Amino acid sequence: MNSDRKLFLLTNDDGIQAPGLRMLIEVVKHLGDVLVVAPDSPQSGQGHAITVNDPLQYSKIVDNGKEYREYSCSGTPADCVKFAINEVLDKKPDICLSGINHGTNASINVLYSGTMSAAIEAGIQGVTSIGFSLCDYSWEANFSVVKNHVLKIIKKTLANLNEEISVLNVNIPKVEDEREIQGVKVCRQAKAKIREGFDKRITPMGKEYYWLTGDYENMDEGQDTDIYALSKKFISIVPTQFDLTAHNKINELLNWTFNE
Amino acid sequence: MNSDRKLFLLTNDDGIQAPGLRMLIEVVKHLGDVLVVAPDSPQSGQGHAITVNDPLQYSKIVDNGKEYREYSCSGTPADCVKFAINEVLDKKPDICLSGINHGTNASINVLYSGTMSAAIEAGIQGVTSIGFSLCDYSWEANFSVVKNHVLKIIKKTLANLNEEISVLNVNIPKVEDEREIQGVKVCRQAKAKIREGFDKRITPMGKEYYWLTGDYENMDEGQDTDIYALSKKFISIVPTQFDLTAHNKINELLNWTFNE
Numbered sequence: 001m002n003s004d005r006k007l008f009l010l011t012n013d014d015g016i017q018a019p020g021l022r023m024l025i026e027v028v029k030h031l032g033d034v035l036v037v038a039p040d041s042p043q044s045g046q047g048h049a050i051t052v053n054d055p056l057q058y059s060k061i062v063d064n065g066k067e068y069r070e071y072s073c074s075g076t077p078a079d080c081v082k083f084a085i086n087e088v089l090d091k092k093p094d095i096c097l098s099g100i101n102h103g104t105n106a107s108i109n110v111l112y113s114g115t116m117s118a119a120i121e122a123g124i125q126g127v128t129s130i131g132f133s134l135c136d137y138s139w140e141a142n143f144s145v146v147k148n149h150v151l152k153i154i155k156k157t158l159a160n161l162n163e164e165i166s167v168l169n170v171n172i173p174k175v176e177d178e179r180e181i182q183g184v185k186v187c188r189q190a191k192a193k194i195r196e197g198f199d200k201r202i203t204p205m206g207k208e209y210y211w212l213t214g215d216y217e218n219m220d221e222g223q224d225t226d227i228y229a230l231s232k233k234f235i236s237i238v239p240t241q242f243d244l245t246a247h248n249k250i251n252e253l254l255n256w257t258f259n260e
Numbered sequence: 261m262n263s264d265r266k267l268f269l270l271t272n273d274d275g276i277q278a279p280g281l282r283m284l285i286e287v288v289k290h291l292g293d294v295l296v297v298a299p300d301s302p303q304s305g306q307g308h309a310i311t312v313n314d315p316l317q318y319s320k321i322v323d324n325g326k327e328y329r330e331y332s333c334s335g336t337p338a339d340c341v342k343f344a345i346n347e348v349l350d351k352k353p354d355i356c357l358s359g360i361n362h363g364t365n366a367s368i369n370v371l372y373s374g375t376m377s378a379a380i381e382a383g384i385q386g387v388t389s390i391g392f393s394l395c396d397y398s399w400e401a402n403f404s405v406v407k408n409h410v411l412k413i414i415k416k417t418l419a420n421l422n423e424e425i426s427v428l429n430v431n432i433p434k435v436e437d438e439r440e441i442q443g444v445k446v447c448r449q450a451k452a453k454i455r456e457g458f459d460k461r462i463t464p465m466g467k468e469y470y471w472l473t474g475d476y477e478n479m480d481e482g483q484d485t486d487i488y489a490l491s492k493k494f495i496s497i498v499p500t501q502f503d504l505t506a507h508n509k510i511n512e513l514l515n516w517t518f519n520e
Contacts, residue, residue, distance in 0.1 A: 047308030047338070048371045055461070055469040078307070078372075079472065086456040087470075108384060110504050111308045112338075117371075120504075124368060124453050153518065160516050166509065184518035188505040193384050196346040201315070209315040210347075212339065237518070239509035244370050244380075245448040249426065249499035256420050258413065258444035258497070 006032030006158065009093035009122070011080045013043040013101065013114025016061065016072045020100035023143035024132065027151050028097065033066050035093070037084040039114075040072040044103075046114035048121070050082070051075040058083065077118035085125050095158060096122035099132035100150065102141055106133075106171045106226040106236060107190040107218070116169055120242050123167035130157060131167075131240075135230060136174040145178045149235060153184070169238040173230050185234040190225035192218045266292035266418065269353035269382070271340045273303040273361065273374025276321065276332045280360035283403035284392065287411050288357065293326050295353070297344040299374075300332040304363075306374035308381070310342070311335040318343065337378035345385050355418060356382035359392035360410065362401055366393075366431040366486040366496060367450040367478070376429055380502050383427035390417060391427075391500075395490060396434040405438045409495060413444070429498040433490050445494040450485035452478045 008028050012021040016038040028034060040059070056079060062070040071088065073080045081096060101115040110116045119131035132150055134141055153170060160166075169189075175181055194214035201209055218227055226236035268288050272281040276298040288294060300319070316339060322330040331348065333340045341356060361375040370376045375391045382389035392410055394401055413430060420426075429449075435441055454474035461469055478487055486496035 042313060045310045045312040047306075047310070047377065049307040049309040050305045050372050051472060052305040053302060055471055056458075057467070057469050075472075076309075082456045082472065083458060083470075087458045108502070111377075111380070111384075111502060112310050117307065120371070124371075126453075156516050156518055166513075167506070168513075169504075186510055186513045186518075188507065188510070189503055191503070193386075196342045198316075198343060198347045207317070209317050210343075211315055212311055212335075212342065237513065238504075239506040239513055240504045241506035241509075242368070242371060242504075243449055243451070244429075244498075244500045244502075244504075246427070246499040246501035247448065249501075250446055250448070253426075253428075253446045253497065253499055256416050258416055258446075 006094045007091065008032055008034045009084050009096040010034060010036045011038050011077055011098050011118045013039065013046060013077045013118065015039050015042045018102065019139065020102050020134065020143055023147060024097055024100050027147055028154065029068065034068050035084055035088060036070040037073055037080040037088065039077060039080060040074055043076055043114045045112050046076045047112050048078055048117040049076045050078050077114040078121040081118050081121040081125065085127065093127055094161065096127050096129035097132065097154065098129065100143055101133035102139060103137040104133055104135040104171055105131060105169060106230060107192040108194065110169055110189060110240065116240065119167050120240065123165050124242055126165060128157065128161055128166045130154065130170055132170050134172045134174065145175055146172045148178055149181060167240040169240045171226055171230055171236045173233050175233065180233055181235060182233045185229040185236055187226040187229050187236045187238050188224055189238050190218060190227035191220040192216060266354045267351065268292055268294045269344050269356040270294060270296045271298050271337055271358050271378045273299065273306060273337045273378065275299050275302045278362065279399065280362050280394065280403055283407060284357055284360050287407055288414065289328065294328050295344055295348060296330040297333055297340040297348065299337060299340060300334055303336055303374045305372050306336045307372050308338055308377040309336045310338050337374040338381040341378050341381040341385065345387065353387055354421065356387050356389035357392065357414065358389065360403055361393035362399060363397040364393055364395040364431055365391060365429060366490060367452040368454065370429055370449060370500065376500065379427050380500065383425050384502055386425060388417065388421055388426045390414065390430055392430050394432045394434065405435055406432045408438060409441060427500040429500045431486055431490055431496045433493045435493065440493055441495060442493045445489040445496055447486040447489050447496045447498050448484055449498050450478060450487035451480040452476060
């Protein structure tokens with residue numbers, strides 16, 4: 001019997017073959033039992049989408065019993081987490097890890113991120129989770145230099161598990177050498193927006209189409225934000241919630257006298 | 261010159277032909293200039309997805325000049341809002357209205373909702389917004405009985421516009437007669453999850469596939485929640501934010517000593 005053995009659920013939004021996920025598997029596979037359920041194709045920008053108008057298909061890719069299993073799924077990152085917890089596993093995982101994402105999920109990107117929506121979905125399901133992102137969009141990003149930092153954060157989180165669920169948004173600056181990383185900072189999400197562009201093109205048949213593009217626009221000078229920490233080569237950790245109520249606005253709204 | 265004329269941006273997630281959107285157009289079309297940009301097909305459950313791996317296409321459906329225009333878009337509700345504000349309009353709309361959704365977006369549904377993600381996207385873009393949902397999933401839902409309530413909430417919001425952006429999640433109970441509605445309550449989002457099911461089926465070729473199903477599971481006994489208000493036949497209004505930082509967890513995380 002090995003009842004103290006931890007159960008890890010892994011997913012991502014770049015797809016089951018992404019190097020970032022492969023590195024995350026590398027980091028945790030000797031720490032306990034591992035179930036990977038990840039999208040069969042890239043799902044960047046999927047946010048908290050779930051698949052309600054189409055059926056879902058799953059394929060078992062690797063099956064080494066409870067110790068190590070991999071499934072690919074035709075759905076979104078949030079679907080993967082729902083399927084893993086409700087259909088594959090017979091007990092809750094100890095922790096859900098999502099990523100390592102190719103590209104930043106700091107600041108407002110948390111809302112568009114499939115990586116973070118998978119982590120948030122785990123939180124909704126009552127499982128503590130961490131979404132990891134490396135601020136490098138390249139498919140060939142150098143994940144090996146952040147391996148030790150990722151392992152350290154996972155171990156710290158496991159050591160602090162308690163009744164209250166934590167969902168952590170971890171972003172790691174792009175570095176050439178792990179010693180460039182200055183440490184870890186607990187932060188708040190920076191206020192920002194994406195300044196959109198629409199790159200207009202013409203199909204061979206003469207019809208207009210557009211590619212969505214965008215530049216990040218920081219509107220926050222605070223030194224307690226994820227963007228600031230990353231700019232100083234710190235890893236940022238933002239504790240993340242799924243209560244979207246703007247509690248500080250309730251009193252103002254009560255003055256709007258909707259019932260007059 | 262008519263510079264006091266309000267500019268309304270309308271969208272939804274059920275698609276440009278949905279009766280809920282048609283009713284919303286009916287309510288506002290005499291109040292000012294109206295631009296509708298809505299998905300060309302149903303986008304329920306799309307959450308805050310944006311389209312980054314595919315191009316977007318748009319078609320002009322109606323063009324009565326600035327007074328009334330309709331576009332359909334191949335993308336998500338959030339894409340529609342980005343396109344409208346950044347590509348179609350030459351000034352910011354006074355307000356963005358999303359819906360009227362066929363089905364509830366109360367409680368945790370706010371995260372999965374394309375309707376509310378469109379409203380939140382407007383908020384990110386600096387535009388006050390309201391997502392309207394009628395707690396009736398039927399395509400033939402009776403929107404006429406909620407028309408006056410929707411108009412009242414839009415007018416109240418326009419009368420209270422200020423520098424600070426508001427994003428409102430409005431849910432309306434299903435009623436037979438508008439007089440059944442007891443009034444409007446400002447609420448917080450109820451704590452809940454969806455208890456998932458996966459309905460397994462077999463294709464004619466013998467391959468397994470699944471339909472995601474789910475029952476709503478309320479875990480919140482508070483009388484200040486949207487779910488409670490709706491159960492008492494009140495319209496619920498939850499002020500909604502896009503800062504996902506769990507501010508109340510920052511101190512706890514600082515004790516985790518990540519930098520030891």
